[in-house]
Amino acid sequence: MTGRPVGWDRSGAWTAVAVAVAALLCGLAGWSYAGAAGDGTRAYAEARDDALAAGRAHVARLSSVDAARPDAVRAGWLDATTGDLHTRLKGTDPRKGTGGASTRATVTDAALTALNDRAGTAGLIATVSVTTTPAGGRPGGTDRKRLEAALARTGDGWKVTALTAVPVAGP
């Protein structure tokens, strides 16, 4: 009978130690998780990857025209843009100035030149290869362009606010 309280105490102590150790481990894991989840660098890196991926897709879309489907083209352009550019594109006819030709653009490379995660703005440069098909004709020559775009984050992801060619400076 005398051995029983000792055994009880010992097993109770072991139980206490086991629970305490488990609680400590769980606490450490929670601390490590909190550190990882609150890592601003990760959020910034993910914003960078999102902006670049969205920018690439939008620039390709904004450089392409399907003369047979002007309304669908404009809808695509409006979906890819926001701000000033969006407003300007609302009233335009995608076929204007193309002479009825269709163009198909592929982004051959793109990079972000700036990213302000807090303000939700980014700058992007891209090289584009554009194949033009005249009205009723066969795909013609391929043109290479270098473009610069400004992006802004919206509730629906990153959108283009400005898109211009990077001109060659005079000699």
Added chain:
Amino acid sequence: MKGADRVRIPLPAPRHPATGDDAAPASAAVPDAPPASDAPSGRRRTSRPRTAVALVLVLALLGCGAGLLVRAQQLTGAPALHNRALTDTEATSRVVDEVGGALARVFSYGPGDTATTRQAARRLLAGRAARQYEALFGQVGQRAAQQRLTLTTHVVRAGVTRLDDRGAQLLVFLDQVAQRAGKPATTVAAQLSVTAELHEGRWRIVDIRSR
């Protein structure tokens, strides 16, 4: 931290003896009923459910801890974090400066200094880029001398797409001004996708692709 509160539940029980319910060992079998713990006859019977509760608690805590660790590992190992382009501002501007400077250097020459340009290229280029450059420069060097051609290259825009401890990937827009003796200068655009490697603390260009 949720577990910290729950830990207390089974622990104080052995040290806070019950108000004696030794006459009813059946109630002692209920895990949440510590009253019988001090009763000699109830001890052995209570210790088992108590241990069971503790075991469940330990397992729950370990499970929760393991889950949090796995999630934390996923977050810190996120692919986006391996790429330090723009996230490491200093390293990003350094690679842009060094690679941009190297491109401007190796693609700028006058009729009299093709040799020094070639020497600089041996220092700044390696791998496939160096082989391409040697093949190209064999012709260019002669032409520069014959036509008294001066080429000056400026970086117009540059962006880093990938950057880690060993390598970087950039997109660079260049303007190249060509001046032949007695003729007006002409400027052409060049766009290059560049791969660079860190070699002895300096960025060296190992591949150049025209876009």
